[in-house]
Amino acid sequence: MQFFPFVVVVWILAVGLYGIVTSRHLVHLIVCLIVVQSSTYVLLLGVGYKTGAVAPYFFDVPNHTPAVDPVVQALALTDVVVEAAVTALLLAIAIQAHKRFGTLDPQELVELKG
Amino acid sequence: MTPAGRRWIFVAAIAGLAAFYLWGLVGLPGFGNYPGPYGDIINRVAVAQTNATAAVSAVNFEYRGFDTVGEEFILFVAATGVAVVLRHMRDERERATGGEHGDEADEGRRVPATSGAIRMVALIMTGPTVVMGWWLVSHAQTDPSGGFQGGVVLATAFILIYLAGQFLAFERVSPVDVTDAVEAVGAGGFAAVGITAVAMGLPYLTNFLGLGTTPGAVSSSGTIALISFFVGLAVGAAFILIVSEMLDQALLLRQGSQ
Amino acid sequence: MTASHLIAVVTPYTVPTGLMDVLQVTVLVLVAAAATMVVVIRVPARQVIALSVYGILLAVLFLVFQAPDVTLSELTVGAVALPILLLLTLAKIRRREK
Numbered sequence: 001m002q003f004f005p006f007v008v009v010v011w012i013l014a015v016g017l018y019g020i021v022t023s024r025h026l027v028h029l030i031v032c033l034i035v036v037q038s039s040t041y042v043l044l045l046g047v048g049y050k051t052g053a054v055a056p057y058f059f060d061v062p063n064h065t066p067a068v069d070p071v072v073q074a075l076a077l078t079d080v081v082v083e084a085a086v087t088a089l090l091l092a093i094a095i096q097a098h099k100r101f102g103t104l105d106p107q108e109l110v111e112l113k114g
Numbered sequence: 115m116t117p118a119g120r121r122w123i124f125v126a127a128i129a130g131l132a133a134f135y136l137w138g139l140v141g142l143p144g145f146g147n148y149p150g151p152y153g154d155i156i157n158r159v160a161v162a163q164t165n166a167t168a169a170v171s172a173v174n175f176e177y178r179g180f181d182t183v184g185e186e187f188i189l190f191v192a193a194t195g196v197a198v199v200l201r202h203m204r205d206e207r208e209r210a211t212g213g214e215h216g217d218e219a220d221e222g223r224r225v226p227a228t229s230g231a232i233r234m235v236a237l238i239m240t241g242p243t244v245v246m247g248w249w250l251v252s253h254a255q256t257d258p259s260g261g262f263q264g265g266v267v268l269a270t271a272f273i274l275i276y277l278a279g280q281f282l283a284f285e286r287v288s289p290v291d292v293t294d295a296v297e298a299v300g301a302g303g304f305a306a307v308g309i310t311a312v313a314m315g316l317p318y319l320t321n322f323l324g325l326g327t328t329p330g331a332v333s334s335s336g337t338i339a340l341i342s343f344f345v346g347l348a349v350g351a352a353f354i355l356i357v358s359e360m361l362d363q364a365l366l367l368r369q370g371s372q
Numbered sequence: 373m374t375a376s377h378l379i380a381v382v383t384p385y386t387v388p389t390g391l392m393d394v395l396q397v398t399v400l401v402l403v404a405a406a407a408t409m410v411v412v413i414r415v416p417a418r419q420v421i422a423l424s425v426y427g428i429l430l431a432v433l434f435l436v437f438q439a440p441d442v443t444l445s446e447l448t449v450g451a452v453a454l455p456i457l458l459l460l461t462l463a464k465i466r467r468r469e470k
Contacts, residue, residue, distance in 0.1 A: 001393050002146070006139035008400045010132050012407045017131075019411035021124045022117075027416040027461060031423055034454065035407050038430055041446070042403070043139075045437045048153060051146035052389055055438040056153075056169035058161050059256055069153030070160075070169035073439045074178060077170065078185045080445040081262040081349060084453055085192035088356045091461040092199040098465050099203060107117075170441045250444070258440035266448040273456060353453060360460040 005046040012039035026094045026104040030087060037083050041076045048072035164321065166255035166335035174260065175341045179319040182341075183304060186348060190301045193352035197294075200359040228279035236278035243271035251346030255335040261342040265349025272354050276361070284358070293355045300348025307337055307344065392436075399433045420458045427451040 012035060019032030048069030056067040098104050143149050156177065160169040164176055174182050250264030276284040308319040316322060323336035406426040413419045427450025434442040 001397065002144040003140050004397060005145050005400055006136065006142070008404045010136050010139070011404050013135070014128050014132050015408050015411050017128055018124065022121060024414070025416055027458065027465075028414060028419060031416070031419050031458065032411055034423065034450075035410055035426070038407075038426075038450075041430070041442070042433065045434060045439050045442065046145055047142065048148060049146055049437055050148040050153075051392075053438065055258070055440055056157055057167060057258060057440070058169070059167040063161055064158065067153075067157045067169070068438045069148055070156055070173050071152055071178070073170045073442055074173040075181075076434075076439070076442045077260070077445045078174065078182060078262055080442065080449050081266060082185050082189050082192075084266075084449045084457075085189045085196075085352060085356065087454065088360075088457050089192045089195045089199075091457055092196045092360075095461060095464055096199055096203060098468060104465065168441075258444060260441065263441070263444040263448055266445070266453055270448065270452055357456065357460065360457065360464065 005042065009039050009043045009046065012036075012042065024105050024107065026097065026106060026109075027091070029106060030090050030094065033090070034083075034087060037079075041079065044072045044076045044079075164255075164335050164338065166338050168255055168257060168259075170258070171254040171260050171338060171342065172335070175254065175338045175345075176321055176335075179308070179341065182345070183308065183319070186301055186304055186345060189349060189352050190297065193297065193355050196356050197359050228277075233278045236274045240271050240274045240278075243267060243274060247271055247346075247350070251343060252339065254342035255338045261345025262349055264342075265346040265351075266353060268346065268350035269353035269357070272350075273357055276357070284361075288354050288358060290355070290358060293351050293358065297348050297351035297355060300344045300346070300351060303344035304341055304348065307341055311337075396433075396436050399429070399436050403429050403433050416458070416462055420455045420462075423458070424451050424455045427454070 016032050016036035016039065019035065020029055023029040023032060048071070050066060050068050053066040053068045054061055056070040056073070058065070058067075094104065097109065101109055103109065156173060157169055160172045160177075161167055164172045166172045166176070247264050247268035247270075250259040250267055251261055252264075254260040254264075272284065272288050275287060311320040311322050312318050314322055319337075321336040321338070323340065403426075406422070406429050410419060410422045410426050413422050427446060430450060431443045431447040434440075434446055
C-alpha cells in the first residue's frame, strides 16, 4: 500500500503512451492523451495524502483536525479544467487537419507533405 | 520498419521509462506519509488569516493567486484558439462553395428529431443546473466549490438547452458576441482585481477587501469571493464559446426551423 | 449569510484505516482497468463512452483520496464536457466525409 498508487500512475502513463504511439485515428490519439494527463492528477493527489486525515475544509470539523495537503489539490483542480480547454483546441486542429488532408490517420498524415 | 517492429521498439522503450519513473517514485516518502511542511502550515493558518474555511480555495485564489491568473489565461487563449480555427474554416467554406452548401444542409435534414423524453429531462434540468452553478461560483470560500467547477456547470446548463433540441434557443441565449464579451470580462476582471491592489500601493493580488467577521460566510474572505466570481464567468463563457463554435451553423439553422 | 456558523456540525472521522486502505486499493485497480479499456477500444465513438466511465471512476478515486474539489472538477469536465466536445468533433468529421 505504500507504493501501490505510484505503480498505478506509471501503468496509466505507459498504457496511454502505448495508445498514442499505435493510434490510427487522431481522435483516438487525443483521448489517449487525456488518459496520460489524468495519470498526473492521480500522482499529485497521491503525494499529498496523509493517512487518517480529512479533506482540508474546516466548515464542519474543528480548526486543527489533521487534513491532507491543500496545495496539490489546488494544482490538480485548475489542471483538470484548463486541460479540457486545451483538448478542445487540439480537437479543432484535428478538424482542420481532416479538412486539409482528407484523412485522420496519423501514420498517413506524416507522409503527406504540402 | 513494419508497424509490428515499431510496436516492439516502443514496448522496450516504455519498459525502460517505466522502470526509471517507478524508481524515482519509490524514493518518495510513500503513500500516506506526507512529510509537510507547507500543507500543514496552510491548514493551520488559512482560516485565521483569510476567514475562508476552504483551504483549497484560499490556496488557489490567495496564497497562489498568481498561478491561477496564469492558468486562467491558458484557458482564455485555448478558447480563443478554438474560435479562430473554427471561424476561419466556416468563413472559407461559406465563401468557396455556394452550391455545395445546399447539399450539406439537405443532408442535415436526415438527422432524427430529438426524442420527447430527452427534451423534457433536459429542459427540466436546466434551471437547477444554473442554480447549482451559481451556488458553486459564489461559495468558493466555504465548501468544496469555486469558480472553475461552477463555471463548467454553468456552461453545462446552456448546453442542456441545445441538447433539448432547441438549437435556435441556444443561439439566442448565448450569441457569440455576448459570450466573447463575458469571457473577456471574466479574464480581465481577475487581472483587474490584482491591478487594483497595485494601484493601492500593495503587491499584486493582495487581499485588500475587508475580511468579514465570520469564517466561512459567503460575504467573508475579501477578494477570494470576488476572484471566484470572475473566474466562474470566464470559464463558463469559454466552454460555451467552444461548444457553440463546434456546432455547425448551416446544418442546425436549417434543422432548427422545424 | 452569517447563519452558516450556526448550522455547522462537527463530523468526526470514523472510518478505520484498514477499511480505507481496502477501498483505495479497489478503486485504484478499477481506474487502472478503465484506463486500459479506454486505450484498447479503437473506434472513437465507443471510446467516448469508455472515457465517460473512466472520468466517473477517477472522480470516485479523488473522493476516496479526500479531495472533494477535484472530484467536482473531474465529474463535470471528464464525464460531461469532454464527451460532448469529442462527440461534436466526430459529428463534424463524419458530415464532412459524406
